[in-house]
Amino acid sequence: MTTQTPSNPAPPREPGILTQSISSFGKGLIDGVSTLGGMMMLLLDVVRWSVRPPFRLANLFAQLDFVGVGSIFIVSLTGTFTGMVFALQTSTAFALFDAESLVGPTVALTLSRELAAVFSALMVTMRAGSAMCTELGTMRVTEQVDALETMAVNPVQYLLVPRVLAGLFMVPALTMLFLTTGMAGAYLIAVGVLGISPGTFLSRTQQWLVPGDIFQGLIKGAVFGLSVALICCYKGYNASGGAKGVGQATTEAMVSSALSIFILDFILGLLWQ
Template identity: 50%
Template sequence: MPNLKAAWQKLDRAADIFWLPFIRILDETGNIFALIASAFTWLVRPPFRLSLILQSMDFIGIGSLGIVVLVASFTGAAFSLQTVYMFQMFQAEAFIGVTVAITLAKELSPVLTALMVTARAGSAIATELGSMRITEQIDALKTMAVSPIQYLVAPRIVAGIIMVPLLTMVFNLIGIFGATLVAVHVMGVDPGQYWHNIYWFIDAKDIIEGLIKAAVFGLAFSSISCYQGYYATGGAAGVGRATTRAVVWSSVMILFIDVVLTDILLIVNRPTM
């Protein structure tokens, strides 16, 4: 019996190790969705804080423009370089431009843009809201009959949804420019063939799919960052932990959502026989 009891206790502890984190993830996911629902509910209630939304759009969008342009130029150049080498092995240079353009529009641009914005703006949002929580500024808003969700969370979520797609469009343009510079002017790919295939094979739906992903990524990173900062505890160290969780979980969710949305969009756009 003692051996059976000890074995049961070990099994119980092992179950806790694997089960409790799963329960905690589900609990936090539910809380994030509740925060999103509350934010959108407050958006349609007066007073309408358009100025706060514009300020958040400036911080998330304009503030992240430099890093997005930098990453886009290097990404387009590097991806084009690899594509040229691979396609030249199979005498398929005609498809270099369209391959680079479609990959940027549907995958690389929305994902990398969202990750860059998360690293810069998401961490700042979590830190700012976490500091306000620790210093009781959020509680002070409540005492003044101001909803912290409406004042602090909703503008940032809306700004994330709007600005990540806009930054993705910038990433597309700069990325294709960098790719063209390398492919045409460095590697000697025929420019007429390069642009001809981009013109004929790129559809509006390819760009729209990338923008849909970007909008969902914007919702994901902004809501997770707001949630982690809004409910931060434990003083200055707690703010640091909240910021770390915001960046890590936002990045993981962006990649997870990308896989799910890619599968869904492929099913929706599957040609009928």
């Protein structure tokens, strides 16, 4: 009587490209929704702890100085050259139909409504947001956050509230600085280089630029600043995996912050119409 040896089972089939694509898309969608939900919960915690004593004003002023005062030079430099470049390019276009007098109001409207808030938020993201995420991530992986909890100090109130409020308050202020330096650069190019009359530049700008345009830029700056600070704090506060995890969290924070600025700019632009 002979016994038959069972045949070896067939190796499992590799999932196809379509299956892998759907799986990756679903995983990314779930991670995105989970991250968005976590940031909303963190925002609620920040709002709740920002109105509860003790009020740590020293931490708040330190972050206002870091985010706002520390960004003055880079925002001023970026604003000046942005205004200069934009004035130079628009003058070339307007010269085709003898409308160089519109250079001033065109630069003013573009900077006040869009570019000042967007570029200021991007500068804060690169300079202050990355530092926020790295600092919080380092504190998380070295268990300094756990030490605060052990000492009965709420880490959200002590670490996150000052940083989020600093982004909310200082990015609109930097937006005004960007607008001012941008118009100074545009004036320098239009009047000093292109030969446009100073009276024409200033009168046309005053004629077309209204307070509502500046107010729109300030509102956008506040929204962008809140978004950037919240994303960077969330990524850093939830970092894990040592030094590599901190670096990955910082990279994700920079990309997410930049994307949020452009997405929110589009949404606010639609709502403002």
